[in-house]
Amino acid sequence: MKSQETEVILKRILVGVLSISILALPAFAQTTSEPKTKKPNIVYFLVDNTGWGSFGVYGGTVATPNIDKLASQGIRFNNYNVEAQCTPSRSAIMTGRHPVRSGTTSVPWPGQGKAGMAPWEYTIAKLLSDSGYATALYGKWHLGDTQGRLPNDQGFDEWWGIQNTWFEAGYTQWPLFKESGLPVPMIWEGKKGQQSKPVMPLDLKIRPIIDEKYIIPKTVEYIKKNAAADKPFFVYVGYSEMHEPPMPNPNFSLKSKARGGVFADLIAEMDYRVGQVMDAVKEAGVEDNTIFIFSSDNAGGGASPQIGGATNGPFRGDFFNTPFEGSMRVPAMIRWPGKVPSGVVTEEMFAAVDWMPTIAGMVGSSNLVPKDRPIDGIDASNFMFGKSKTTGREYYPFFGIDGQLMSIKWKIYKTIYRYAQSPVSIQQPFVTAQIPMIYDLSSDPHEDNNLMYTDLTLGWVYAQNFKWIDGYERSVKEYPNIKVGEDFKGYPKK
Template identity: 55%
Template structure:
């Protein structure tokens, strides 16, 4: 029996663009995702961070990733990385509030003991520690020689339980790559059935593998429809199908009316195949892509929320929301806002009243965009955006303009007209864009950012506190 608190099923795709889904204007049919959106709220102004690890860190902690030292994807051999044990994740918070917690699929927030999912609040997990790019490692003949010489192990899929041992299940390679989505979804749906039967509220985080290179369509979707010409469309069709399987599982378990389902992506697409080994991807009307910072196409992606009978259906909104906001919002929906830490900066806003139809606003009006160097690249206030630094592609240099570039995202979503270069009567826009920068700088003076890999144990209490 439910105690009235919602189960939370959080489904996160990997590198799928704002304009890829048909309900966002995409040309590949995504009927299950479209239906999910029609039964709840579809956000058109939802933003993530610049890369996989930063976004996932932000979701888990409600904090800008730069605060946790997780502002860039860790490279092999670079040393310890990921969330330090001191961080209090949403899994920690919900677990302490009486929820069962689980994670299936991609982690990418630390690959060493003490920084794995079951060290960070999850009761159980099955998946891979870093990213799907590791599927291709063992395909190189040289890898075997390097591995033997340096003691490297082939990438693995792991499973574990809180307080228990991490066990390698099978090798993460090109053989398993086409079947990862099926395997992850199977584990997630099995868990949902078990959790529903147990009656305890649960939180499950499903980190899907698509669309991340090296890619390979599942045989059931590989050119199996005349409506899809290429591999990108085939993989989108599989994502849609797997999301549908998760929704169906929730409904068949009889818990739909007490289950919040969120579907989103951790990053945007890379149109033209710059980062994908398959051609495709759309960020809709927005300039840039995953590797073109800090344009809207770098950060804005899809977000859909459904909770039958509680979250209003059929809502499409341009209200701002960010990946940092799930933390405080989930805490509120679980009746656990008092567990949100007050000994560190929390950047998320509580958008629960908006989700419940009790407010016309999410509460978010500003957002800072950071880059993989840990610096601020742009500042956004509603639909006014100031760009302080930019880069044209993954190989391009970082450019700092003489003056910040200012854009009106409402009338110019492609960020093609720099208002400061064409008119000088908009100085007030600099002021509203600079305000969150000043607030951030004030916060780090009191709470310095944690360094990557640091064994941080907490901030010193102020005298008399």
């Protein structure tokens, strides 16, 4: 046999042996070089009592270049809906459930007793923690002020901020406050597995600088720390403005280019702080893998008329003038470069309760959304990714602070069963209409023309509402709503 033929045969044998060896390797050895899907980071920037028309992209007159840029880089919602007050809106975001189910339909008042979410509730922070995320909250909580009902008990690894609301900053200015026997309002911090502790007083000295000196720097540091550690993170920013008492930062007071007074100063600073967090994400090198959500928890007006400014856009109603669109429709936007399409402005209906299942869908953790309780939120992740033309939400029910139904939006029609009178709605009782009022929001966004006063042929819309009402009532029989402050442990297993 010639030497060349021998060499060819030997090469063939060697190739065969190598092929057999490779095929015999265990599966993990064959796939170790394949890239793993990395979980996206999540920044949720939640502003307080800031209405639909506050920013440039929503027709506002104060320059908001950072917020406008954020909106242009993702999806901006024109029909994003929230709940009646701070506590119910934040409860909806956290749990994906209407607050009436969780006993969180209204803001708890001092001396009222235990309130907020029961520890049994499964929050978006718990879901993301169970998905391998580092989780943190900086700023306002407002979902419980007793040990066991604070952020570090509800899925957050750490938190720094206030238990309840910003107007507690003004309590100690009143001479008789000491005689009330209430403790001095404090700022708190805590870590998972430990009891939270107070760290400094919440007063009018810190009120105008708390975002600048604490909330934003802590958020920025958290982003940098986890990005450097290559750890997926969820940071929830409970920004302080525009909540009572509205107090401009000295660096922004009377300096807005709009020269609009307190309102303009607060919006200008808000935009600057959003820009700081956006820059932190970019500088940390994780911008392309970070979901950035920006929204408000409630509409403007009502309790803060002294700051000026028309904040609720073209809609009727404000914070207390419910359930008109100006009280429930607020700004919201989401960005994820390369995943969420940019430059989208949508009239699709979306709501606070939808964030929990939607975020779960976007990070691949839908399997963790609870199935042992009613979840009212809709997973709109396909819409966020540009894979669907609709969010999937056709109905939006609005409950009052008493836990009773006030209105139902179905597609373009809004049916109002009860409403607050104006002016000064906060001083007025709810009124029940003799015949529920129906408005066509597509042609009458200001809700001026009650079609059931001018044209009774629209009565068929009630049938659509009863479909939702019947389904809700059946679910309540099966899963009774949790009472305020109840130490709820769960529904009987089936």
